[in-house]
Amino acid sequence: MPMMNLQTLSLRALLFLGLWHSGRRSLASAPQLQDQPKRIAVVGAGIGGTAAAYFLRQEFGAGVKIDVFEPDTAGGRLATVKFGEHEYETGGSVIHPLNLHMKHFIEKLGIPQRKDVPTKMAIFDGKELVFEESDWFIINFLRILWRYGFNFLRMQMWVESILDKFMRIYQYQQYGYSFSSVERLLHAMGGDSFLTLMNQTLEETMRAKGFSQVFLNEIVVPITRVNYGQSVRINGFVGAVSLAGADSGLWAVDGGNKRVCTGLLYHSKSELISARVTSISIKDRPSKRGISTSFYEVNYVGESGSAHALYDIVVIATPLHQGTSDILFSGFSPPIPSHYPGRYHQTVSTLVHGLLNVSYLGTSEPASDFTVSDILTMESKGSIINSLSSLDPVHIPAAYKRPPTDQPKVWKVFSPQPLSQEQLQDMFLSYDLVSKTPWLAYPAYRPPQRKTPPFILHDRMYYLNAVEWAASAMEMSAISARNVALLAHHRWHQQVGKIDQEDLHTRLRGEL
Numbered sequence: 001m002p003m004m005n006l007q008t009l010s011l012r013a014l015l016f017l018g019l020w021h022s023g024r025r026s027l028a029s030a031p032q033l034q035d036q037p038k039r040i041a042v043v044g045a046g047i048g049g050t051a052a053a054y055f056l057r058q059e060f061g062a063g064v065k066i067d068v069f070e071p072d073t074a075g076g077r078l079a080t081v082k083f084g085e086h087e088y089e090t091g092g093s094v095i096h097p098l099n100l101h102m103k104h105f106i107e108k109l110g111i112p113q114r115k116d117v118p119t120k121m122a123i124f125d126g127k128e129l130v131f132e133e134s135d136w137f138i139i140n141f142l143r144i145l146w147r148y149g150f151n152f153l154r155m156q157m158w159v160e161s162i163l164d165k166f167m168r169i170y171q172y173q174q175y176g177y178s179f180s181s182v183e184r185l186l187h188a189m190g191g192d193s194f195l196t197l198m199n200q201t202l203e204e205t206m207r208a209k210g211f212s213q214v215f216l217n218e219i220v221v222p223i224t225r226v227n228y229g230q231s232v233r234i235n236g237f238v239g240a241v242s243l244a245g246a247d248s249g250l251w252a253v254d255g256g257n258k259r260v261c262t263g264l265l266y267h268s269k270s271e272l273i274s275a276r277v278t279s280i281s282i283k284d285r286p287s288k289r290g291i292s293t294s295f296y297e298v299n300y301v302g303e304s305g306s307a308h309a310l311y312d313i314v315v316i317a318t319p320l321h322q323g324t325s326d327i328l329f330s331g332f333s334p335p336i337p338s339h340y341p342g343r344y345h346q347t348v349s350t351l352v353h354g355l356l357n358v359s360y361l362g363t364s365e366p367a368s369d370f371t372v373s374d375i376l377t378m379e380s381k382g383s384i385i386n387s388l389s390s391l392d393p394v395h396i397p398a399a400y401k402r403p404p405t406d407q408p409k410v411w412k413v414f415s416p417q418p419l420s421q422e423q424l425q426d427m428f429l430s431y432d433l434v435s436k437t438p439w440l441a442y443p444a445y446r447p448p449q450r451k452t453p454p455f456i457l458h459d460r461m462y463y464l465n466a467v468e469w470a471a472s473a474m475e476m477s478a479i480s481a482r483n484v485a486l487l488a489h490h491r492w493h494q495q496v497g498k499i500d501q502e503d504l505h506t507r508l509r510g511e512l
Contacts, residue, residue, distance in 0.1 A: 036060055037312035037492060041298050042068045042270070043277045043327070046076020047092070047257075048464045048477035049317030050264035051101070055485035056315070057268040066268060067309070069300055071276035074265055075258030076318075078474070081435050083351055086393035088410060090349045090437045092257055092474050097249035098163060100170050101478035102260070106253060109263035114252040115396040122372040123222050124388075126380035128362030130218055132372060151215040155243060158209065162197075162240045165190035169479055176498050178486035182452040182470050185483060186237070188502050194237060198470060199448040202239025203232035222376030226387040228472075229347040229416060231379050234445035238471040245473075256394040257474070275302030279328040280314060282458070296461060313488050316457065317464040317481070319344060324440050332458055340453040342469065344440035350413040351391065352424065354431025356405055367406035384423060386414040408432070442472035455484060462488060 040056055042049045045068050053066050073079075079091040095102045106113065123131040131147070134140050144152045168189050179185035186194040197205060202224065206216060220243065221232055227242040228234055234242070253259050265272055279299045284292045295310040318325050322339045329336035358367045361375060373390040377383055390402060391410045403409040413419065413427070418436055453466040467480035490498045 037064050039065045039067070039309070039311045040313045040315070040488075041296070041309070041311040042066065042315045042317055043298075044068075044076060044316070044318035044464075045070035045074040045261060045265065045272060046317065046477070047078055047261055047474050048481050049076070049315070050074065050261040050268070050270075051105070051478045051481035052315050052317055052464055052484055053268040053270040054105075054264045055482050056313075056488065057270070059485045059489040062269075066270040067273050067311075068265060068270045069273050069275055069277050069298070071274065073258075074272065075261045077439060077441060078256070078258040078261060079437070080256040080258060080394055081351060081437065083410060083433060083435055084353060086410075087256060087395070088351055088391050088412070089252065089256060089394055090351065090412075090435070091439065091441075094245060094250040094252055095257070095474060096244055096247060097251065098167065099475035099478075100167075101482065102475055105260050105264060105478070109260065109267060111259055111263060112254045114254045114394065115400075116251070117392050117396060117400070117402055119373045120371055121374045121376060122361075123218055123378060124361055124375050125218075125378045126383045129372075129375075130378070135371075148212070148215045148219065151211055152219070154209075155206075155211065155215075155220075156247075158206075159240055159243045159247070162190070163244060165194065172504055173479070173482050173486065175504060176486055176490075177501055177504060178483050178490055178499050180456055180487065180500050181454060182466050184500050185467070185479075186470055188504075197236035197240065199450075200236055201233045201447055202236050202242075205236035205239065206232070217378060221379050222387075225379065226374075226376050226414065228442055228445070229345055229386050229414065230445060233447075235447040235470075238445055241471040241473055241476070252394075254395055273300070273302065275300040275307070277327055278306075279330055280461070281330045282332060283310060285310075294459075312460060313492070314461040315464055315484055315488070316462065317477075319440070319465045319468070320453065320463065321443075329457075336457050336461075342446075343444050345442055345444040346416060347386065347439050347441045348415050348418050349437045349439060350415065350419055350424075351433075351435040351437075352411045352413065352428060352431050353408060353433035354411070354428040355408045356411060357427055357429045358405060360427050368404060370405040372405075373402065384415055384417070384419070385427075386416065388413050388427070443468055445469075455480075455487060456491075460488070460492065 037060060042053050049068055053068050056066055077091045080087040081090050120133045122129045122133065166189055172188055179188060183195060186198065203216060206220065216232055223246045224230055224232060224234060224239060224242050227245050228238065277298055277300045281297050283295050283297045285295060287293045295312065296314045297308050297310055298314065299308040320340050322343055324344050326338060328338055358370050363370065375388040377385055377387060389412045391412045392402060424431065452469040453463055455462055455466050457463050462484045464480045464484050467476050487499065
């Protein structure tokens with residue numbers, strides 16, 4: 001468990017307790033502002049889009065109509081698959097205990113956390129297990145100390161110091177502050193140090209802090225491979241987010257994390273339009289006062305054919321990158337690209353119900369004694385998998401016990417490419433069910449990230465997924481959704497004092 005001093009703990013407790021009292025800040029305390037927008041479009045119903053709908057309703061009140069466009073099912077990269085008698089998570093699977101927006105969502109929606117099932121981890125180098133967790137804490141501690149010295153403890157302290165700065169964003173958002181770019185948002189959290197993290201690799205960052213190459217190869221690389229399908233050449237910021245994902249206290253939503261998305265849609269009183277947005281253009285319409293007003297025309301294709309509608313504000317909550325989206329932006333000056341530089345990285349999630357071949361992992365112990373549930377992998381020549389995990393259902397029945405390894409059960413394999421039948425036969429002695437889901441799951445991180453895509457695409461059009469180029473995670477999308485909703489509100493009402501200000505603590509002292 002990361003070390004945490006009392007001062008930090010009190011700040012976090014105060015943040016968490018006070019954060020949501022002012023969640024409806026703009027509705028409760030703002031003056032009665034005229035000419036609210038009448039219609040807002042959100043493109044994408046993943047966690048980012050549905051959180052944006054929720055926060056936009058909070059900012060603009062009950063009068064605005066919010067339409068959310070989604071050609072597939074709500075949830076985006078949060079998805080489950082029915083496999084035998086149960087459903088299993090195939091997309092985003094874990095949430096950090098300090099993810100305050102995600103915590104708030106499930107409390108507001110009345111969805112419980114999933115029951116915890118204990119796990120054990122091992123590291124596989126492609127031939128054998130180089131590290132295997134024990135049931136005994138003291139044995140694990142001594143093994144780690146013997147092999148890695150104090151590297152592990154120092155890593156936890158380093159990640160903790162980054163999380164402490166990361167938590168500042170909740171305070172900024174509590175007081176209604178928003179940021180016009182990913183760089184400005186990161187700077188508000190962690191100053192120049194966060195921007196430096198964005199522009200160097202995790203390996204460069206950690207080597208400069210004195211972490212050993214053995215520790216990087218055997219512990220840090222496997223963690224980044226399971227979380228982002230990539231090595232320590234990702235940027236230092238997303239690397240720290242990845243290492244936080246190896247923390248204790250991680251949780252998931254009972255019934256599947258996608259339930260948060262459907263719950264937010266319902267709570268925001270948005271209309272879900274089952275359609276694919278094909279193009280967005282700007283249209284001028286004369287108003288009754290004789291002044292020309294501009295709208296965004298959203299063109300879309302659904303089951304009943306092509307249609308279009310006009311909106312005051314548009315939020316794009318789907319990636320605008322090659323292979324992920326083909327929205328055409330027409331008539332904008334300067335032009336808005338359909339695809340920003342960079343690409344999304346493929347990870348294939350394969351679910352297998354079968355009997356694991358433990359000798360594939362280079363172990364000679366019988367399957368009945370093999371109690372490891374999560375196998376992380378090192379970067380080695382010919383390595384075909386990023387991780388192999390025993391999977392529990394999204395709803396844990398009352399008397400549930402994870403089946404032992406000498407019985408058929410559900411395993412999840414992450415790999416960069418689809419696994420062939422021969423590869424599956426190497427890993428499993430027998431299997432009867434296989435489900436493959438290819439994801440363009442997160443950006444391919446190649447620092448230096450000279451410029452992230454903008455939050456502001458046009459006067460009243462915003463790009464939520466820009467934040468993924470700092471780090472892709474459920475909470476990052478929720479933070480971006482809150483930021484974009486605040487940004488849209490402040491820019492609509494010309495409240496420039498709440499945009500790109502980093503003097504929050506000075507102002508707070510002035511108010512006290």
